[in-house]
Amino acid sequence: MKTCLFLLGAIGAQACMRERSFVHHSHPHVKRQSQNSTFPPILNANEQILLSSFDNTSIAEWSYYYTHGAHVAGQNKTMAQWTADKWAGYGFKSRLDEYYVFLNYPVSNSLVLTYPNGSTYKPTLREDVLEEDPTTSYPNSIPTFHGYSFTGNASAEYIYVGRGQKIDFDRLQSLGVELKGKIALAKYGGPFRGLKVKNAQDYGMIGAIIFSDPGDDGNMTEAKGVAAYPAGGARNPSTVQRGSVQFLSTYPGDPTTPGYVSKPDSVRADRSKILPGIPSLPISWIEAQPILQALNGFGTNGTQVNRTGWVGAIPGVTYSTGAGSNASLSLSNVMNDTYGTIWNVVGIINGTNQDEVVLVGNHRDAWIVGGAADPNSGSAVLIELAKAFGKLTATGWKPTRTIVLCSWDAEEYGLVGSTEWMEEYIPWLKNAAVSYLNIDVAVAGPIPDISATPDLHSISTSLMKKIVYPYRGSNNLTLYDVWVHEGGVPGVLGSGSDYTAFLHRGIASIDMGSGGGPNDPVYHYHSNYDSYAWMERFGDPGFHTHKAMGQYLTLLLYHMVSDPVVPLEPAAYGPELLKYYRALNTTIAATNYTVDLTPLQSAISNFTYAAREFELLRSKAISTNDSALLAVQNHKARDFSRGFTSQGGLPTREFYQHTIFAPGRDTGYAPVTFPGITESITFDRNQTLAQEWVVKTSRAILVAAGILKT
Numbered sequence: 001m002k003t004c005l006f007l008l009g010a011i012g013a014q015a016c017m018r019e020r021s022f023v024h025h026s027h028p029h030v031k032r033q034s035q036n037s038t039f040p041p042i043l044n045a046n047e048q049i050l051l052s053s054f055d056n057t058s059i060a061e062w063s064y065y066y067t068h069g070a071h072v073a074g075q076n077k078t079m080a081q082w083t084a085d086k087w088a089g090y091g092f093k094s095r096l097d098e099y100y101v102f103l104n105y106p107v108s109n110s111l112v113l114t115y116p117n118g119s120t121y122k123p124t125l126r127e128d129v130l131e132e133d134p135t136t137s138y139p140n141s142i143p144t145f146h147g148y149s150f151t152g153n154a155s156a157e158y159i160y161v162g163r164g165q166k167i168d169f170d171r172l173q174s175l176g177v178e179l180k181g182k183i184a185l186a187k188y189g190g191p192f193r194g195l196k197v198k199n200a201q202d203y204g205m206i207g208a209i210i211f212s213d214p215g216d217d218g219n220m221t222e223a224k225g226v227a228a229y230p231a232g233g234a235r236n237p238s239t240v241q242r243g244s245v246q247f248l249s250t251y252p253g254d255p256t257t258p259g260y261v262s263k264p265d266s267v268r269a270d271r272s273k274i275l276p277g278i279p280s281l282p283i284s285w286i287e288a289q290p291i292l293q294a295l296n297g298f299g300t301n302g303t304q305v306n307r308t309g310w311v312g313a314i315p316g317v318t319y320s321t322g323a324g325s326n327a328s329l330s331l332s333n334v335m336n337d338t339y340g341t342i343w344n345v346v347g348i349i350n351g352t353n354q355d356e357v358v359l360v361g362n363h364r365d366a367w368i369v370g371g372a373a374d375p376n377s378g379s380a381v382l383i384e385l386a387k388a389f390g391k392l393t394a395t396g397w398k399p400t401r402t403i404v405l406c407s408w409d410a411e412e413y414g415l416v417g418s419t420e421w422m423e424e425y426i427p428w429l430k431n432a433a434v435s436y437l438n439i440d441v442a443v444a445g446p447i448p449d450i451s452a453t454p455d456l457h458s459i460s461t462s463l464m465k466k467i468v469y470p471y472r473g474s475n476n477l478t479l480y481d482v483w484v485h486e487g488g489v490p491g492v493l494g495s496g497s498d499y500t501a502f503l504h505r506g507i508a509s510i511d512m513g514s515g516g517g518p519n520d521p522v523y524h525y526h527s528n529y530d531s532y533a534w535m536e537r538f539g540d541p542g543f544h545t546h547k548a549m550g551q552y553l554t555l556l557l558y559h560m561v562s563d564p565v566v567p568l569e570p571a572a573y574g575p576e577l578l579k580y581y582r583a584l585n586t587t588i589a590a591t592n593y594t595v596d597l598t599p600l601q602s603a604i605s606n607f608t609y610a611a612r613e614f615e616l617l618r619s620k621a622i623s624t625n626d627s628a629l630l631a632v633q634n635h636k637a638r639d640f641s642r643g644f645t646s647q648g649g650l651p652t653r654e655f656y657q658h659t660i661f662a663p664g665r666d667t668g669y670a671p672v673t674f675p676g677i678t679e680s681i682t683f684d685r686n687q688t689l690a691q692e693w694v695v696k697t698s699r700a701i702l703v704a705a706g707i708l709k710t
């Protein structure tokens with residue numbers, strides 16, 4: 001899963017529930033940020049051992065293993081055990097942690113378009129089998145479907161609803177379009193797909209079809225002269241994006257055990273608030289084309305709807321709303337609702353300080369036999385990371401802090417493996433977790449990207465200077481050079497990958513990866529063409545980017561677990577909080593609501609002051625070599641961000657506890673800052689509630705400040 005920031009303008013893109021989206025404009029020449037990076041980077045002896053252990057050909061071998069067998073959630077224990085055995089071979093004490101969760105699998109589906117004259121068109125709902133891409137013809141390849149979708153039929157006229165955000169449906173209503181009882185035809189991109197289905201349902205619609213659109217592929221389109229995969233880098237027209245339709249922004253994890261762990265004897269809650277109650281299907285652009293064309297000339301023309309992202313680039317389509325077309329769809333979706341076992345792999349090397357733990361996670365499950373980018377570029381990298389630490393421990397080195405490697409299952413259904421695991425181990429994590437480092441789509445293209453909590457910005461960006469990063473034919477640049485060239489701003493965490501559960505319990509988190517821009521080969525997200533064959537030819541020929549991303553994660557983990565000073569910078573929250581405060585003030589000023597932000601402003605000043613005191617004391621501990629004081633400061637750095645969480649959770653969603661950032665309720669991927677306050681205004685339109693959240697948020701900031709002080 002991962003983020004789609006079409007909403008915010010510019011973009012970050014890596015993980016896996018997250019879609020392909022464009023990072024920044026490319027410039028023809030990359031200048032080395034030479035003020036303080038040397039080339040080649042200077043490494044100490046341990047860094048040298050770790051980084052020189054990385055081998056692109058063995059990464060390719062791990063990638064090959066992961067991408068040649070079906071591994072949808074809960075369906076491949078062999079692969080989990082193989083992962084555990086690999087890690088164990090490199091010295092990690094490894095085990096499988098099982099959970100018993102609600103999942104559903106596709107049984108059958110169909111779709112028929114009936115034209116006003118009674119003739120019909122019946123899409124195949126299948127992706128083409130390609131000779132050049134062997135895993136597309138595997139007999140056990142996975143049909144196109146939506147995870148956690150609703151079993152049912154729907155037959156009705158249909159309306160094109162754009163990206164399917166609330167604002168799109170509101171626009172349709174203001175255009176006088178009747179939505180009740182109709183089927184929604186929505187475009188992928190923008191909000192998380194489950195929210196498109198939720199909105200359709202909330203507006204009284206009875207089914208949803210979601211299509212991919214080459215309008216989201218930048219310059220890499222057949223219309224612009226690029227051959228389609230497998231001949232070239234444009235989207236194969238038959239590509240279908242599978243994926244979960246859980247209501248991600250309400251609750252991730254097993255929808256039948258909100259807030260507690262899923263074991264065989266767990267009490268099961270009503271799942272209907274978190275999963276759709278109407279059927280849905282994904283479809284390729286080539287098969288959506290006739291369905292959209294049947295709406296041409298009916299209702300409001302696409303260009304007249306005046307909504308961002310409404311008009312796409314499917315030839316011969318006007319993206320009209322379609323009201324009054326008299327064309328209808330008949331859809332059927334049959335899923336097998338079931339409970340089953342999932343397997344997280346957990347690998348541990350104890351540190352000398354066992355009350356300080358650093359976690360590294362990647363999910364293993366994929367919607368398809370392949371999954372070469374999502375998520376197994378990350379899985380392949382993690383094995384190589386384990387190997388590197390194996391080489392280092394062979395020299396007698398021991399980590400100061402405990403290392404926990406995690407290979408999550410069922411991430412794709414809704415971050416299920418990581419969420420259930422967090423819910424089981426929360427007492428330990430609250431006490432001991434220093435940070436959680438996530439890698440999902442390690443590689444889907446050449447452009448690196450990170451999103452992180454502010455306290456991790458400094459360490460994560462400075463270490464980029466020590467990594468040689470291959471970029472568009474250059475081999476004398478560092479990751480830092482390339483990242484700066486591509487925009488060089490760490491993103492804010494929303495949701496879409498496994499950091500979510502940890503972040504929302506106040507644990508410092510980072511998510512990293514790389515993706516393609518508008519002129520790079522299209523990455524076929526959640527499609528059969530996210531395959532080893534695609535990766536080898538288009539995504540990362542030679543697996544050199546895999547190697548660089550793996551080295552980066554390895555170096556970050558190494559410093560997190562071995563630097564005498566925990567490399568978190570609480571003070572970095574100060575300027576970020578001020579930035580979010582100004583944005584909130586602007587948001588409120590644009591409405592008629594009156595919200596007193598004074599308590600928030602004052603809490604931010606207090607935090608800033610406390611963080612400065614903390615820094616001074618930490619510097620003193622270092623300069624006077626006072627190890628007792630340093631240990632205290634290290635624990636404060638570990639703990640302070642727990643303060644940002646609010647026990648009862650954000651309005652309407654108890655799970656999401658972080659008061660500083662959260663996925664938007666109607667975006668799912670993209671973050672909202674000061675979410676309790678902001679969404680009380682933008683979503684609930686409730687001034688009283690907003691004022692209450694000013695108090696709660698300010699209190700949380702003061703709790704964080706208090707932890708730094710005591």
Ligand SMILES: *[C@@H]1O[C@H](CO)[C@@H](O)[C@H](O)[C@H]1NC(C)=O
Pocket residue numbers: 036462
């Ligand atoms: C240069 O980098 C080193 C290590 O990353 C750092 O300690 C030092 O402060 C940097 N100097 C400047 C001028 O940025």
Ligand SMILES: *[C@@H]1O[C@H](CO)[C@@H](O)[C@H](O)[C@H]1NC(C)=O
Pocket residue numbers: 065066067068069070071075076078079140
């Ligand atoms: C599990 O994955 C492995 C590795 O890709 C593969 O060899 C095996 O066939 C898969 N098992 C099943 C049941 O699909």
Ligand SMILES: *[C@@H]1O[C@H](CO)[C@@H](O)[C@H](O)[C@H]1NC(C)=O
Pocket residue numbers: 218219518519
């Ligand atoms: C697409 O290609 C054209 C011509 O090469 C270029 O000017 C434009 O910037 C490219 N678009 C993007 C989004 O990069």
Ligand SMILES: *[C@@H]1O[C@H](CO)[C@@H](O)[C@H](O)[C@H]1NC(C)=O
Pocket residue numbers: 300304305306
């Ligand atoms: C869309 O906006 C344009 C100008 O901004 C306006 O002329 C047009 O009437 C709008 N269309 C609709 C359907 O409101």
Ligand SMILES: *[C@@H]1O[C@H](CO)[C@@H](O)[C@H](O)[C@H]1NC(C)=O
Pocket residue numbers: 301302303311317318319
């Ligand atoms: C409808 O929009 C298309 C572009 O999508 C445009 O070519 C066409 O002229 C428009 N038709 C009307 C009637 O506005």
Ligand SMILES: *[C@@H]1O[C@H](CO)[C@@H](O)[C@H](O)[C@H]1NC(C)=O
Pocket residue numbers: 107336338339340
């Ligand atoms: C549904 O799944 C169960 C296992 O949970 C299996 O026994 C059953 O055969 C499946 N039914 C269908 C129709 O696939």
Ligand SMILES: *[C@@H]1O[C@H](CO)[C@@H](O)[C@H](O)[C@H]1NC(C)=O
Pocket residue numbers: 093348349350354
């Ligand atoms: C780590 O140490 C604890 C005791 O504090 C022990 O129970 C556990 O087995 C050790 N784990 C590993 C991976 O060595």
Ligand SMILES: *[C@@H]1O[C@H](CO)[C@@H](O)[C@H](O)[C@H]1NC(C)=O
Pocket residue numbers: 473474475476
């Ligand atoms: C880096 O490599 C490019 C060619 O890719 C070359 O033009 C340039 O001079 C090199 N720069 C340095 C500092 O080595």
Ligand SMILES: *[C@@H]1O[C@H](CO)[C@@H](O)[C@H](O)[C@H]1NC(C)=O
Pocket residue numbers: 582585586589
């Ligand atoms: C908050 O917004 C008001 C109204 O736009 C403006 O006058 C004020 O300067 C803003 N305050 C801050 C701190 O940005």
Ligand SMILES: *[C@@H]1O[C@H](CO)[C@@H](O)[C@H](O)[C@H]1NC(C)=O
Pocket residue numbers: 590591592
């Ligand atoms: C503010 O209130 C006025 C008068 O009631 C109304 O015309 C205007 O649309 C409102 N503005 C916003 C942004 O809600």
Ligand SMILES: *[C@@H]1O[C@H](CO)[C@@H](O)[C@H](O)[C@H]1NC(C)=O
Pocket residue numbers: 606702
């Ligand atoms: C903020 O800090 C000041 C100065 O340290 C202190 O007097 C005040 O009580 C603090 N405010 C709160 C709400 O904690």
Ligand SMILES: *[C@@H]1O[C@H](CO)[C@@H](O)[C@H](O)[C@H]1NC(C)=O
Pocket residue numbers: 686687688689692
């Ligand atoms: C607004 O929020 C307040 C405080 O939570 C609540 O009591 C009130 O019912 C809400 N108003 C509406 C219209 O929902």
Ligand SMILES: [Zn+2]
Pocket residue numbers: 001015016017363374375411440441
């Ligand atoms: Zn993923």
